[in-house]
Amino acid sequence: MEDTMERVAAHCSQQLDTYQRCLLANRERAPQECAAYKTALSACAAEAVPLLSAVKARCAGAVRAYDECLAANRGAADDELASACTPVLKRLWECTEAVKREEAQKEQRAKAGIDK
Template structure:
């Protein structure tokens, strides 16, 4: 997953910076205040990062369940631990199904 974050940073660095800056300056209201920046980061990531595209496609139902749980239990997110674990497990399965990136041979 580190490689995925590297890809997001490489292709969507501006969107990532704008989103994190918004969160930093709106600590109490960031979930509402930074929605536009979050959506821009999501769109960029889904467009440029293959693994995230695949996760969104293959884990759509699990993502939906987790999102619904978080909305339902916004004041008690601990209720969503099982949904979060299911989402984690799904993303791990998708990531494991991906061929490893080729590593250039070391110079001898």
């Protein structure tokens, strides 16, 4: 995932910077105020890292559950947030790792087919 973040940062630095600035400037109303910037960053990231599209499609439920957990615990202390959302984040991580493995296997099979 670190490699993915680095690739997004390298290819989408303008969109990432704009979105981060919006979040910082609109802490109370960030989701509403920053939706367009989030969409632009998501589109750029999907283009820069095709794996993200597969993760978003196949892990949509886990992403939604994590977003909902964060929203439900917005005002919670850090330890309460970690206690509530770490298990949800773990499920999201497990899903992304499974997608990464599946995509790597597809790529290997495709290369093997080309090499024959």
